[in-house]
Amino acid sequence: MSMRKLITLVATPDRRIDVPSPQEFATCEAELGLALPADFKELLSAYGVGRFLDYLFAYPLAGHDMNIRRNSLLLEGHSASRDKFPAWYPYPLYPEANGLLLWGGTYDGHSLCWLTGGEPDKWPVVVWHQRNSDYRLYQGGAVAFIASWLERKLPTRTLPRPPRADDWFEPARKLKQVYVYLDGGLGSFTERTRLLRQLLGPVRDRGSSVDESDRDDHFATAQDWRVTYSESPAARLIRVAFPAVDEEAVRVAVISAVPMLGHTLRHAQTVTGTQVWAG
Incomplete structure (x- = not known):
């Protein structure tokens, strides 16, 4: 090709x-x-x-x-x-x-x-x-x-389906990523997604994907933080990527949103597994 x-x-x-x-x-x-x-x-x-x-x-x-x-x-x-x-x-x-x-x-x-x-x-x-x-x-x-x-032609066993949205390519930026693992949750995934977008808004859509029991919603905030809200049998989490200088603002915004969604915070960690945002 x-x-x-x-x-x-x-x-x-x-x-x-x-x-x-x-x-x-x-x-x-x-x-x-x-x-x-x-x-x-x-x-x-x-x-x-x-x-x-x-x-x-x-x-x-x-x-x-x-x-x-x-x-x-x-x-x-x-x-x-x-x-x-x-x-x-x-x-x-x-x-x-x-x-x-x-x-x-x-x-x-x-x-x-x-x-x-x-x-x-x-x-x-x-x-x-x-x-x-x-x-x-x-x-x-x-x-x-x-x-x-x-084109969504690969079997899902090979890679998860891409989100349903206009496809894009983003040049590399130096971003920090934090994975916020959650327990509980009120209402449906769709309801919680809508509320999370409101709490972090205004946002622009970056697509969503549903693969059997796995659900992902992707969006970007006005500050250009990249957020993915995920639910699967293995975990519920918010993944957020952001410039390092924004970390405190991101921490406050995301941690404040957790109880509003009916979640409790299990822990937050970086891509290397180092736990952050404790206390």
Whole structure:
């Protein structure tokens, strides 16, 4: 699938961040000892660094993200587990021959990899959820994979459905993320979502998604805080991303909203699991 198809689904941004130069592509390929697929180069050149729908992202070349260091750390981090549970690892890991090579990820913790071997432009994509050793193979490159996800054509076992909204790509910003885990709740999810939007408003819609028993509502506040309100059998939570300088204002606004929704606060944590906003 061509870049033209992807661009019809999601327009390229007016402001692109960290677009690699031809020399940076060449340096990355030299470090890896592998040529990168042409569609991946086109992807980073067209969009720069950022996120599709606040969820799916490709690793930038800048800052040693998509090169030998990141992938070597992946192999190092799984070596002991793989020795003990080899069935959890059906594929080799780069730099092993034909190993999985990271090229992107999602905020649910899915690792987006190529299964290397043969011509780079024919490498399939493997979605690897490292927390439960789940692998899904997609016979297509990075651009085709992203387009299929945006068109809601991927099985939900591969990735959750995108929110129902106009699709977008946002160039990278340095944002802090906090996950506020909740118990309880009054009324229906729809009623609580409407109230949360009022409490944090005015807001602009960024879509919603319903996947079996999982519900997500996405919106942005006037301060451009990015909020996701989620309900699933496993957890109820508010995820908020914001500039670090706004943290106290975000904390007050979100924590004040919790009892208004009939929730009690279980805990709040960063993406690394560090608990915050206690007391």
